[in-house]
Structures are given as C-alpha cells and as structure tokens.
Amino acid sequence: MLEFDKSKNLLVHKSYNYTLQDVPEPQLYRDIFDYKSIPRITFNFRNVPMSPSENIWITDTSFRDGQQSTAPYTVEQIVELFKLLHRLGGPKGIIRQSEFFLYSEKDRKAVEKCLELGYEFPEVTSWIRANEKDFELVKNMGLKETGILVSCSDYHIFKKMNLTRKQAMDKYLGIVKAALEHGITPRCHFEDITRADIYGFVIPFATELMKLAKESGIPIKIRMCDTMGFGVSYPGTTLPRCVQGIVYGLNHHAGVPSEQLEWHGHNDFYKVVTNAATAWLYGCSAVNCSMLGIGERTGNCPLEAMVIEYCSLRGTTDGMDLTAITDIAEYFENELQYVIPPHTPFVGRSFNATRAGIHADGLMKDEEIYNIFDTKAILNRPPRISISSTSGLAGIAFWINDYYQLPPEHRVEKNDPLVAEMKKITDEQYAHGRNTIMGDNELDNLVRMIDKKRYKEFLIYGQ
Numbered sequence: 001m002l003e004f005d006k007s008k009n010l011l012v013h014k015s016y017n018y019t020l021q022d023v024p025e026p027q028l029y030r031d032i033f034d035y036k037s038i039p040r041i042t043f044n045f046r047n048v049p050m051s052p053s054e055n056i057w058i059t060d061t062s063f064r065d066g067q068q069s070t071a072p073y074t075v076e077q078i079v080e081l082f083k084l085l086h087r088l089g090g091p092k093g094i095i096r097q098s099e100f101f102l103y104s105e106k107d108r109k110a111v112e113k114c115l116e117l118g119y120e121f122p123e124v125t126s127w128i129r130a131n132e133k134d135f136e137l138v139k140n141m142g143l144k145e146t147g148i149l150v151s152c153s154d155y156h157i158f159k160k161m162n163l164t165r166k167q168a169m170d171k172y173l174g175i176v177k178a179a180l181e182h183g184i185t186p187r188c189h190f191e192d193i194t195r196a197d198i199y200g201f202v203i204p205f206a207t208e209l210m211k212l213a214k215e216s217g218i219p220i221k222i223r224m225c226d227t228m229g230f231g232v233s234y235p236g237t238t239l240p241r242c243v244q245g246i247v248y249g250l251n252h253h254a255g256v257p258s259e260q261l262e263w264h265g266h267n268d269f270y271k272v273v274t275n276a277a278t279a280w281l282y283g284c285s286a287v288n289c290s291m292l293g294i295g296e297r298t299g300n301c302p303l304e305a306m307v308i309e310y311c312s313l314r315g316t317t318d319g320m321d322l323t324a325i326t327d328i329a330e331y332f333e334n335e336l337q338y339v340i341p342p343h344t345p346f347v348g349r350s351f352n353a354t355r356a357g358i359h360a361d362g363l364m365k366d367e368e369i370y371n372i373f374d375t376k377a378i379l380n381r382p383p384r385i386s387i388s389s390t391s392g393l394a395g396i397a398f399w400i401n402d403y404y405q406l407p408p409e410h411r412v413e414k415n416d417p418l419v420a421e422m423k424k425i426t427d428e429q430y431a432h433g434r435n436t437i438m439g440d441n442e443l444d445n446l447v448r449m450i451d452k453k454r455y456k457e458f459l460i461y462g463q
Contacts, residue, residue: 007051018207018253021200022166026154029240033195033230045236048248053258053285056313058306060085060098061264063110064127064147065300066290067101070338077336078110079117081291084328085303086119090319093121094310095303096286099147102126102137111141125187130175135182145185147223148175152202153192153240165201173208180216187221189264194230198239198249206254213260221260222250223288226275229268229298233278243275244282251283262286267298276301277309291328292340292347304328304346323380346379353384354395363398387438389430396422400447403440404458421450 005012032040062085063078073081082098089095100114101107114124127147128134138146150172151157157168172188179186188209196202206222213220224246231243239245243263250256263279263286265272276287293302304325311317329347332338342350352375354363362369367383376382385391385398393414400419401411412419425446426438448455 016253018199018203020165020169020204021197022164023154023197023200026158027197027200028154029195032241039230039241041232041234041241042238043234043236044238046245047235048244048252048282050244050281051248051251051283052281052313053283055259056280056285056287056310057094057096058089058303058310059096059262059286059288060122060290060303061288061300062098062290062294062303064099064101065295069296069299070294071336072106073110073336075106075110075113079113080331080335081328082114082122083117084324084331085122085291086117087321088307088324088328089121090317090321092319094307094318094320095122097125097145098122099125099127102128102134102141108137108141111143115142127189130178132178135178135184138184139182143184145187145221146179147187147189148179149191150175150188150205151191152205153196154201155195156192157201169201169205169208172205173212176209176212176220180212180218180220183218185218185221187223187262189223189225191225192227193224193246194226194228194241196240198246199253202246203249203254206250206256210255219257219260221262222256223262223264224250224279224284226263226265229266229271231265231271231275233271233274243278247279247282247284258283258285260285262288264288265301266296267293267301272299272301273305273309276306277313280309280313292332292338292344294338302347308346322378326380350384350386352381353386387426387443389427389434391426393419393423396426396443399443400458403444404461406458406461410457410461418447418451418454422446425450 001014002011003014032042062081063073067073085095085098100111102111111124124143125145125147126138126141126143128138130148151160157163157165161168163171176186176188190196190202193202209220209222230241232241233243247261250261251258261284263276263284265275272293276289279287287301287306289303289306290300291303293299307320307322307325325346329340333340340348342348345351352371354370363371363383363385371383382402384402385395387395387399397412397414397416397419400406447458
C-alpha cells in the first residue's frame, strides 16, 4: 500500500503489517545474552534515517524510579524538589511531566501539595498497578495520565509471568481498555524492550494500541524501557539492542507518533545519556530522566545531563533556568545528606575544578582555555582549583583570587612572595607523606599565618 508521508513529502510503501508471533518457546537471544559472558553487540549494517521530532522534551521519574533507590523523601522535600524542577524547566515546560507513586498516604499527600502549586509544567502523572482500585486512585487524585507496566520481553512474559505472548497481549490490552474507560491516558511501559522480539511482539502490540487510541480519541503513549541498559546507539547494530531501530520500528511500522514515544534508560553499561539523545535524534519526543540519575541499580538518565544535551542540540535554553541545576545539587547534599561524587559532571563539587598547575596557569590567563563553558554565568558555578602536590604556583595564586573573590586590580600573580611561601609550606607537607588535597579552611589559615596584613586586605577587597 502506498501512502503520502507529509513529514517527508514522499510516497511511502507500507505493504506489510506485523502480526503477533505466538511462539511456543521464549526468544532469549542466547547468541547475544548467554549470561555467562558480557552481552555481545552485533551488527547487520542496516541503518535507519535520522528523523528528530519537531518538539522534544524531558520527563521526570525522580519521585517514582528515583525513590526506589534512595532514602524516602518527605512530603516537604518532594515539594521543594518539584519547585526546582518547575524553575529548571522554564515557561515552555521543557521538563514536561513528573511521575509519582500513589500507594501510600504520604505519596498522595505529596501529589496534592504539588498540584496545589498550580504549575502547568511539570504535569503531575502517576504510576500504578494495573487493577481497578489503582485506577480509582488516579481518578480521585484528578490525574489525567498514568504509567502502566506492560513487560514485553520473553524473559518477563515466559519466565516471570508464565504466560504466552498472546496471553500477555490480551491481558495488557484489557488493562489499557480499562484505563480508557476511566478516561485516563495510558502510558504503557514496555519493560525490557532491549531484550524483546521487536517485530514478533513489540510492533504488533503497539499496532493494537494505536488502533485503540484511534477508536477512543485518547493518545496512548509508549515508554520504551531499556530496563537493563542493554541499548546501543552504534550505526548498523542489530535488534533488539539498537536504540534507533526500536524507535524507527514503533514510529514507522506501528504508526506511533513521535509525541507519544518516550525513552527510559538505565546506566548499567555507561550508555544512558547517549542512548537517550539517540532516541531524540531518531524520532522520539520524550526522554525520561531522574535528578542526579538516581534510580534502580546504576540509575536512570541524569535529568541535568539531558537539559545540557537539549541546549546543545537546539542551540538555546528555551527559557530553562540552568542555575537550578546547582540548587538541586546543593539541596540533595545539604538537605537530603546525599553524597554526590565530586567529579560528577555539572553537579559534583569538583566538576569544574583542577589540581594541575598548568591548567590553573591557563585559567588565570583566560578561563575559557580550561573551562567547558561559562559555568559561573550558566550554572552559577565558577571554575575552582583544588590545591595538591601538583598545583604549583599558578594553582595557589588562582585559589587566592577565587576564594577571596579579589577584583582584577588586587589579584595576586604566581610570582607573588605570599604565593611562593604558601607553596613552600604545602610542598613540605606532601614531601612528608600527605596524600589529600588542601582544604579551603587550611589554606585560609595559611594566608592569615603568613601575612596578617594582606589577609585583612583580601577580606576587604573581596567584599
């Protein structure tokens, strides 16, 4: 059958409808996943076209998947973090939705408090078990959309649920119909999609969902869940691990509009950010993330990473307030006592700090030489120097200027006698076996000990 594709302005040949393959034995892709060795990445050298959607955005799972992997948040903490998400997402709602559990009284109270804020974005959505009682919870909370788990790999269908593919599909379609009857938009979580039979189960199931969407007038969404982080983005890789192939199959063969596709990844193989960006580039509108990447096992895609990726791909912040990234990080560390590894990009305390003297020398001449972008203006995080055995004179001089916030006319140079004396003392410490960086308080006391007069001047100049 020929159809004129308005998005491409070309005739497209659509002659094959993929139907359910109700196999007697599970397809476990043992040539790729034999479990006794590292999963293999295989290639067939087939490439699908890059086709980014007109609109892309971010959704949040910090209060759902994120809460499964850290100490439970209080209602007040959830509300404060939700406010920061709203500020970060900006007036255009680049952070479009945030999903919540509804199981406990505390969960529901947090939803109520966030709804009372009256924000358009992020929209509050839920994640529920597929039963009548939970559907009523969604309706009673006044939510328009909910996530529903629909596991799609044979690992889950056969080994966990003890069903056939047909039985699983019939069960899932019944659940979706129940949501539609309640007037709720179903967001179907295709769990373990990167180990699923894409053309034998995933595409046929998605096709049936799109039929229901057309009949009901409700845009059923599909979340592609890379539950184990097996997704890969290399050109020419084979299904089921190929991220772009999965997006293309759902979009092109199952007819799922980009606006109804969402990618949800995990970081088991360090590919979570690249996979999410690839999903965007090949026709998925939404990527699902959590603040700081906190989530099951190795975590979800870090929300702050995709905010930066959005800016990189679109060439604009689109009104997002990126300084909220720093405030989110500080809230986690100061209020939630969550330890962020110091070298974590964008949010770690040392992400834009250097210990190398040669780098510090470059920063003193022009910070653009060794800083990734204007981190002070964009993230409210100026570049920093950590003093160690390799910092040299330039590192100490940079620390003094930065710590006391000295204006240009009062900044010290690396040939300053104070800098030389500080280096002499620090070198002696490392020569005697010290192996930790010098703390700000230590260095501050060192300046005061060496030259009390200049120390007082620094405090005045930096005001």
